[in-house]
Amino acid sequence: MTGPLQGVRVVELASFWGAWAGRLLADLGADVLVVEPPGGHSTRSFGPFAGDDPHPDRSLWWWYYNTSKRSVVLDLDDPLDADHFRRLVGGAGVVLEAERPGRLAALHLDHPDLRAEQPELVWTSVTTHGRASPRSSGPWTDLTMAAASGLAWLNGYDDHSLPPMRGRGNQTLQITGTHAALATLVALLHRDATGSGQHVDVSAFAACNVTTESGTFAWLVAGETVQRQTGRHASVNPTMDVQVRAADGRYVTTGFLPQDAKDFQALLDWLDELDLRATCPEVVFLQIGVERGGIDVVKERDDPEVIAIFGAARAALVHIAENVAALTFFEGAQHRDLQCGIIFSPDEAYENSHFSARGFQSTIRHDELGRDVRYPGAPFKMSASPWAIRRRPPLVGEHTGEALALGFEAAARSDEQPPPTQGR
Amino acid sequence: MSQATALGHVTICDLSGQLAGAGATRYLAAFGARVIRVEDPVRQGRWDILRGSMPHVDERRGIELGGAFNNHNVEKLGVTINLRLEAGRDLLRRLVAVSDVVTENFASGVMEKLGFSYGELRSIKSDVIYVSNSGFGHAGPYSRFKTFGPVVQAVCGLTFGVGAAGAPPAGWGFSYMDHMGADLMALAVLSALVHRNRTGEGQWVDMSCTEAGLGLTGPDLLDYTVNGRPLRRPGMPDSNHSDHPVMVPHGIYPTEEPDRWVAIACRDDQDWAAFAEACDQHWAREARFAATAGRADHEAQLDRLVSGWTSSLRREVVASRLERAGVPVSAVTMSEDRIEHDPDNDDWGLFPTVEHPEIGGVRVDGIPAHLSETDWSIKRGAPLLGQHNREVFAGLLGMSDEELSALQADGVL
Incomplete structure (x- = not known):
């Protein structure tokens, strides 16, 4: 079975801010030709590297953001290559680029130049602050974008002498790329219905600004x-700590604190199973919670007994967590219908039996290295047109010859290769 | 609608809620999709914990006045159906029959119990697109486990990746995976629509929010699968520093005012030279700091020196000096800074005002893409409970006044 975007042809100019969008489209089945400058795109110099060998074809950063794509090396400043670029765009339905505003216009390769001949073309421009903003010509990184857009303000510690925290994993470019892919598909659906393409202007700053939950709506609604x-x-007001160091040193989160009688009973039974009731503080209030038939901590917040019961449930969860391994706590709580979590490292989640049972581990052959590589799998499982990593990330300019000779036609030939294996 | 919309031909029967589900259909509604949000009249829609909850515009409280609910449900139609009753389930079947897409983010198993598994949905409409977004998906050992944003983030590895070196996880101070779960869920709907429009074939998309989150942990995951280097190791997660690519200095530094911060990233030696010039401190010219490798070797010391300099200035001053020098820099903005005083957000129209029948005029999140021919539009606030029962059941399904009255009397609506 093929992906939902089978037959969609995309020319992507290799970039930092647009790479994730191209990958999403490629893994969903689009034929994505990523155009790199001679020597390969600068993100190929980003580590980590396979075997710690800083070679442009071994950048794991490049691998992560460029699965399923083909690579074409073109020097857009060279008129001959600029013609090749025009020809490739002529066979494409979508252009995806994240160039600084003005660069493509100076080369006469911007969307007004190319869409004039090709009104059905969807052209997606990703910039840091929108095509019209002067700030899109400035230097921005994942960190400064997280700081500027409100994301960083939200993360950190109770101790405010410690700074706000960025999250790992290049989240600002993934937020941006996801929005670029979304808007591109909206434009594609319109094109499929009417034949008309259009220009899509995506702003990283705007995307991150609207990915801040109460960081934005608490201000918009209540000025808080x-x-x-x-x-x-x-x-706005401090809330109770939810993070607990379990007996094996790993952390868990107590999640939503229970309020139903059946949950209080489950906690009492769990304490008994572990022989921890005697050492659990305020356990008598759990029993009262059962006898009351549960509590509603919002409606009954003025009742000291309700607050004591709520606190006892939290104390019981903390007590159990401190006495068992993190995974035991997480699975034990969830089997008792309590919404608690474990703080896995990414590698632990990846090896966890649930994720592997669902086939999240995608094994892709890297012939150039003589080995298989395990990648993360689908963001969602489509029953009729499945997501898949259709080819390993391309070597620098690996497909230049076939693309310049055949345009997109070469894809059909390449698709005859046996599909990569999914799962283990 | 006067303006051309991209998704005006798409009807979505939307059983989703909170942010992880409602955020997906909100996006589609902004581009003109007819999103019919189905809520439970018996519990007054409170399955969605955001209905009625904070923030509020004033002292008034009630199920129609929740600020987050309004934000997440703009441009949707609202109907009520009591799915405990056979007549209610019949009504939902009629709605499914005229819908292109069915969306929900219940715990897995809930739709089956209600009698609306994919098989059953397909028997109602053969090319239906059914997108479910649950914490762990509909198959696998944890499929019945329950989650909300913070639990999703914890289990998928994202929480682990936020924090200082060797410190407990700081985690995400918001439901990041509700946002990203919603966005990827919208991507699933759009992809499935492309496929259906070309092949005539519908499908079931089983989205597991934890799985989607694990796929966002970035190149760190490949460092593990390829190099055997897990992120759980001494000195991690150290997320304000940058190991890939190596940038030093790279961090969030204190300023003259308490709890006001500035982020600085020197991408290379050229940025560092520009930094040294702009900050004009003797230590910045020391030879041992001239190259990235040297700065990386003395990262902790350099952080202290940079902090000493930034601590003597206001964050705006640090930002404007380094910006002029061409060094990546930004004040760590608070809500007011970026919402009220940012020219780009103003120019973009990022926070449009909607009219809500009870809340009144209030600003909400906009969409971070502008389309030249079929742009988004967000004007209408979230629906009141059952506000569009007549419009949908009479207008779309062609039911008579008598039928509607009977359903009302029987407690179906």
Whole structure:
């Protein structure tokens, strides 16, 4: 079975801010030709590297953001290559680029130049602040974007002498790329219905600004500013700590605290199973919670007994967590219908039996290295047109010859290769 | 609608809620999709914990006045159906029959119990697109486990990746995966629509929000699968520093005012030279700091020196000096800074005002893409409970006044 975007042809100019969008489209089945400058795109110099060998074809950063694409090397400043670029665009339905505003116009390769001949073309421009903003010509990184857009303000510790925190994983470019892919598909659906293409202007700054939950709506609605806290939502008023170091040193989160009688009973039974009831503080209030038939901590917040019961449930979860391994706590709580979590490192989640049972591990052959490589799998499982990594990330200019000779036609031939294996 | 819309031909029967589900259909509604949000009249829609909850524009409280609910449900139609009753399930079947897409983010198993598994949905409409977004998906050992944003983020590895070196996880101070879950869910709907329009074939998209989150952990995951280097190792997660690519200095530094911060990233030696010039401190010219490798070797010391300099200035001053020098820099903005005082957000129209029948005029999140021919539009606030029962059941399904009255009397609506 082929992906949902089978037959969609995309010319992508290799970039930092647009790479994730291209990958999303490629893994969903689009034929994405990523155009790199001679020597390969600068993100190929980003580590980590396979075997710690800083070779442009071994950048794991490049691998992560460029699965399923083909690579064509073109020097857009060279008129001959600029013609090749025009020809490739002529066979494409979508252009995806994240060039600084003005660069393509100076080369007469911008969307007004090319869409004039090709009104059905969808042209997606990704910039840091929108095509019209002078700030899109400035230097921006994942960190400064997280700081500027409000993301960083929300993360950190109760101790405010410690700085706000960025998250790992290049999240600002993934937020941006996801929005670029979304808007491109909206334009594609319109094109499929009417035959008309259009220009799509995507702003990283705008995308991150609207990915801040109460960091934005608390201000918009109530003029309030939330403050960061360790391991839980930033909040206008401080809330109770939810993060606990389990007996094996790993952390868990107590999640939503229970309020139903059946949950209080489950906690009592769990304490008994572990022989921890005697050492659990305020356990008598759990029993009262059962006898009351549960509590509603919002409606009954003025009742001291309700607050004591709520606190006892939290104390019981903390007590259990401190006495068992993190995974035991997480699975034990969830089997008892309590919404708790474990703080896995990414590699632990990847090896966890649930994720592997669902086939999340995607094994792709890297012939050039003589080995298989395990990649992360689908963001969602489509029953009729599945997501798949259709080819390993391309070597620098690996497909230049076939693309310049055949345009997009070469894809059909390449698709005859046996599909990569999914799962283990 | 006067303006051309990209998704005006798409009807979505939307059983989703919170942010992880409602955020997906909100995006589609902004581009003109007819999103019919189905809520439970018995519990007054409170399955969605955001209905009625904070923030509020004033002292008034009630299920129609929740600020987050309004934000996440703009441009949708609202109907009520009591799915405990056979007549209610019949009504939902009629709605499914005229819908292109069915969306929901219940815990897995809920739709089957209600009698609306994919098989059953398909028997109602053969090319239906059904997109479910649950914490762990509909198959696998954890499929019945329940989640909300913070639990999703914790289990998928994203929480682990936020924090200082060797410190407990700081985690995400908001439901990041509700946003990204919603966005990827919208991507699933759009992809499935492209496929259906070309092949005539519908499908079931089983989205597991934790799986989607694990796929966002970035190149760190490949460092593990390829190099055997797990992120759980001494000195991690150290997320304000940059190991890939190596940038030093790279961090969030204090300024003259308490709890006001500035982010600085020197991408290379050229940025560092520009930094040294702009800050004009003797230590910045020391030879041991001239190259990235040297700065990386003395990263902790350099952070202290940079902090000493930034601590003597206001964040705006640090930002404007380094910006002029061409060094990547930004004040760590608070909500007010970027929402009220940012020219780009103003020019973009990023926070449009909607009219809500009870809340009144209030600003909400906009969409971070502008389309030249079929742009988004967000004008209408979230629906009141059952506000569009007549419009949908009479207008779309062609039911008579008598039928509607009977359903009302029987407690179906």
